[in-house]
Amino acid sequence: MTTTLTPEILSALEQQAVEVPSWAYGNSGTRFKVFTTAGTPRDPFEKIADAAQVHRHTGLAPVVALHIPWDRVDDYAALRDFASEQGVAIGTINSNTFQDDDYKFGALTHEDDRIRRKAIDHHLECIDVMDRTGSRDLKIWLAEGSNYPGQSDLRARQDRLQDSLQTIYARLSDEQRLVLEYKFFEPAFYHTDVPDWGTSYAQVAALGDRAMVCLDTGHHAPGTNIEFIVMQLLRLGKLGSFDFNSRFYADDDLIVGAADPFQLFRILVEVIRGGGLNHPDVTFMLDQCHNVEAKIPGQIRSVLNVQEMTARALLLDGEALAAARSDNDVLAANEIFMDAFYTDVRPALAAWRESRGLPADPMRAYARSGYQQRIEADRVGGTQASWGA
């Protein structure tokens, strides 16, 4: 039985784009060890070159997100032009207020006005970068919190956060947006200043229309119904972007769909049902790192996972489902739902990919391309990129 992907489905898939993070191409690890690999980029240009490979073999990843200061360069116009030559564009700018000694006890929430101002200024610098790279979105992951009860004034920090965000938001142009990520825990262990979607929503709702929530799929308590949050944020008009990844227990930036593929399916069903697929409001981005697996192939696998699962979600027979629901026929509704999930879309996608001049099997195509051997031979010396630099 061959699955047929309808023209409507193929058209939707054709529009799909997934931003890849520049930091996925650098080394990463755990607090215990960062393993290094041959061929790892030494600078943002090499990261973009690697990211372009992902797009070349999949047609799915035309945009690369940057992280400041990890991707700081002297000439952002040159970086933008380089990306363009490689066939990709520069996307979301991610700020970083967690690696300076000043930020040990907070940044945008810090009690000390000097440090708080420094953190705000860092975001203004990020907006400068956005101006020069043509990026639309400033993404803020607030790695702030405390480790011990009593250590911090939760309420005062929340108020200072709002004040800091107001200042940053005011600096954005009319075409730019601020997206605020939430995270259940880590790197702070007792309290986190933006721990849940409700807090992110309350903070951005107080800013204005161009402030949105970023939903990282790995940033929830076990058992959380994430697709419900997707639905709710779309309903409230505040879902600004996804950070796709997966995890079994703690945040670990595993490949999207690797830990619980059915959860990814349910999330994409809600994205489609809520009008978020290929909608300008909702950026699809990966936020992953590849501690033990190969990096470029890891990214190729990731965007393919998103594409394949989107195809399955698009196969869901909405009319039949609505009818089963109206009958309160739980088993029929579930069967219709699972039927889409269990359909093997991979052969049809491979054929369609080929019809568009892309490799049927991007993983094999990359392996055969010789690119990996080339960078392993060429990138000798220098300092491999990692979270530290």
Added chain:
Amino acid sequence: MTTTLTPEILSALEQQAVEVPSWAYGNSGTRFKVFTTAGTPRDPFEKIADAAQVHRHTGLAPVVALHIPWDRVDDYAALRDFASEQGVAIGTINSNTFQDDDYKFGALTHEDDRIRRKAIDHHLECIDVMDRTGSRDLKIWLAEGSNYPGQSDLRARQDRLQDSLQTIYARLSDEQRLVLEYKFFEPAFYHTDVPDWGTSYAQVAALGDRAMVCLDTGHHAPGTNIEFIVMQLLRLGKLGSFDFNSRFYADDDLIVGAADPFQLFRILVEVIRGGGLNHPDVTFMLDQCHNVEAKIPGQIRSVLNVQEMTARALLLDGEALAAARSDNDVLAANEIFMDAFYTDVRPALAAWRESRGLPADPMRAYARSGYQQRIEADRVGGTQASWGA
């Protein structure tokens, strides 16, 4: 070393009142078994009589919450007068849309307008009861959701919920409020229509000023920082009430403070810091049941736990804490915090209780009162109250 409770602390404790739930005096259990006990009330009058014992021995529980239909009576004025004679008042009215066969697939969210209207009408009946009992708050715990992916349209249910709540809210008088409870899971197992504080907040914010969030301390994912949510809801002006209880893993309505006393301390610290203690906006209520322990003593222990922990939280030295925080002295701040928690306030509270004509040891006083023996002898025949009736 004798702990001294300052006049300010004693004054705050003197104002403290905890609503007790009528259903705590009836039988309850798990899906596997409801064990019965001698002396269990057979009707709302007997429940109120039992609740009055809790107040008599503690001075802490002057209000009894009712649950409709479990506490339906022909003459609510008579019930109110009876309560008054017993020295207590009738408080929050809790609705119930989870025990009628019609509600198998939803109530305020149901796709079928007839059933949804029935559920709305039930709430209007509850408001009628409020009018007659003088209750201020209508509390809605939405036991709705679905068990299987695909079974329900999450988004449509959310919209219907808002529509239903609008109708109910419109019926309230200017002095009455609606409080919407959220719950992480149960009795639905896949999705719950109001699973988190963010959803409850978004729903009540769309209603108006007299719609608030109810925070049940047992209704969160493991690892959730509940005191953070307390802080946030107070900050947003939307914390309407507490349902106090505790749990180790799943919702089990254990005695407040029994599972994690330090968590209760942290919650009360945030209540005080956010101005929520003895504030008319924030009702303190128990939502517990006593499956294996004695019921009236179980309630006495519960209100005492709230009182003792409030006393500890009031002992927190805010000035010293602010200084340690400003110094970023994590250990000093934590020590000041823990010092309040570890202080044994029980002897001072016992003495203060006696000074007000209350028993030093309410548990022993109740045991000696003969009340338990009396109700066990008197309440023979009839049907013991439980969640079913």
Added chain:
Amino acid sequence: MTTTLTPEILSALEQQAVEVPSWAYGNSGTRFKVFTTAGTPRDPFEKIADAAQVHRHTGLAPVVALHIPWDRVDDYAALRDFASEQGVAIGTINSNTFQDDDYKFGALTHEDDRIRRKAIDHHLECIDVMDRTGSRDLKIWLAEGSNYPGQSDLRARQDRLQDSLQTIYARLSDEQRLVLEYKFFEPAFYHTDVPDWGTSYAQVAALGDRAMVCLDTGHHAPGTNIEFIVMQLLRLGKLGSFDFNSRFYADDDLIVGAADPFQLFRILVEVIRGGGLNHPDVTFMLDQCHNVEAKIPGQIRSVLNVQEMTARALLLDGEALAAARSDNDVLAANEIFMDAFYTDVRPALAAWRESRGLPADPMRAYARSGYQQRIEADRVGGTQASWGA
């Protein structure tokens, strides 16, 4: 692309048998409400008749597990003969020491020797039933524990449990087995006497070779790697049976594979790798209940889920996987693993089913059979079976 199931795979699938629980055909629910449905059995004979339908349409469910006292009858030989006429056999006997008032504070662990002896005697009665029905396995789910710290002596209970089990084990014939289930929580909320596989293992290892562990897939903390436990118990020679079901957050007896199909796949991969598939040591059983969905179709769906996922697990290319692992090629190994999972085995299974005289689509075949209409018409009056009786 049509999936081909090899003769080896089909042979393995042909041997597969899943025990169904008699209680799945009765009513069940949560502590809040048990919804009833038309056609529900009134006695064990009707339950067996229903279970036989599952086997008739799937060829997968030739054995029915009983629960004592819920399935107590005067004449077990008659029940066995009736089952035989219906084309099924009687399987595991499940004991119940959680619904008698005497067991409020324990049964096989109770401090009071009288009650403990009563609980032991109940198990001896279960072995009598086994003798008469020809059952091999006695399954003990220990619903015992405590709700509050301090309530019980954890250690003494553990010792008494071993003593009780020794007495029960001594009564088994050489062909009979004892399987001890573990459960993370519920119905006790603070401590459970057999909360994890380690405890069950330590208890049964002290009994002897015919005492084994029962792994209920829904009885673990969130984030637990269940397939690891499957591997370990097979390695230790102590995996006696599975209770299949699924859950999102708490134990809720959802249809196996419904919450996390990929987890079921991983479990079955380990079963096959460890030699547990179609091995006499390892009984496959469902332990589910159907609170909101139709019961007989719910069971049909469940056994089909086990069959389909077993087929996927059998498709795993072990040689290719071993090679990728030896190369430490994480992505290749994972892709080989996922390839089996994502293969759509349903069409091939439908064709194979038809080739054996079974319906291609058992769900539709049951719906068309008229059985449901017949039992709804016939089973009027009497008391519907549920956990209570």
Added chain:
Amino acid sequence: MTTTLTPEILSALEQQAVEVPSWAYGNSGTRFKVFTTAGTPRDPFEKIADAAQVHRHTGLAPVVALHIPWDRVDDYAALRDFASEQGVAIGTINSNTFQDDDYKFGALTHEDDRIRRKAIDHHLECIDVMDRTGSRDLKIWLAEGSNYPGQSDLRARQDRLQDSLQTIYARLSDEQRLVLEYKFFEPAFYHTDVPDWGTSYAQVAALGDRAMVCLDTGHHAPGTNIEFIVMQLLRLGKLGSFDFNSRFYADDDLIVGAADPFQLFRILVEVIRGGGLNHPDVTFMLDQCHNVEAKIPGQIRSVLNVQEMTARALLLDGEALAAARSDNDVLAANEIFMDAFYTDVRPALAAWRESRGLPADPMRAYARSGYQQRIEADRVGGTQASWGA
């Protein structure tokens, strides 16, 4: 009301000793950032000097655990003598097979015999160190596992692990022990080779009498009843040591008792009830790190927390508790239990400390001692110790 600590309690407290980890005095952090602090030791001698301060002010920490290779020195006899001069001894030797590039895919479980042999040899080296330092215990935390389903052969790794441990165990002298730690997750994210107490128990039971389990209080799934495991391991005679620390959600090495003091109390109650307090079989050790708080005071606070909670646990009135349990008086039993927990033992401990020539307030005494200022002034230049070296 002054708490009186009986002579029996004081005698038990006098014998109490807590091993401190050398790595607590070095820098540590998260995968995002390691913040540094002035005065941090540069070598194992300076770590021991710092550890000795903890003992000097508390009388509680006479032993320092080492970590190899972090604490490798040329002359272990010199290190031992230095420790002795400082008033402390060298304790548990902790191995490390997670920071060499060879161990990326396993160490004691690795498929490649060369790497597995290297990991075994590292442990033999550790035993050499034990011989020279007079240490009794070799502690193995197995940081091994995999990140993606399919990546590894769970069963083969388990068998190789047993084989590796056999080789290591065979090298121990009759006075030496091997303790095997388990950990729920991290640094591997999909599977961990020793994830639970059952696996550690099965592995060490197969080794022999001098192989024991190490229970790290932070290494369990949320909701796990840790004191139950303490009870079970003591019952099985296999509790070899504690790694004390605490965590809110994930493993984060917070100060013991900081996250859930009541849990620490319950654990210590089971230690005492099971005969594990001050028993040579059961080593009390801290395994913590101090990311944002001061290190030496962080350790002082930690050992005091253990002491204070032990005192509370020793206050538990066992006779009264047994009587309440026999009566099935849940509330009385819980009240007796909580009474010990809520008793403020700090003033009595301070007085007792002074009577023994120790500071009443070790935190203040350390602050006033000038030691911190001295090391901050002296330890300039060199490389601060951290997990990396």
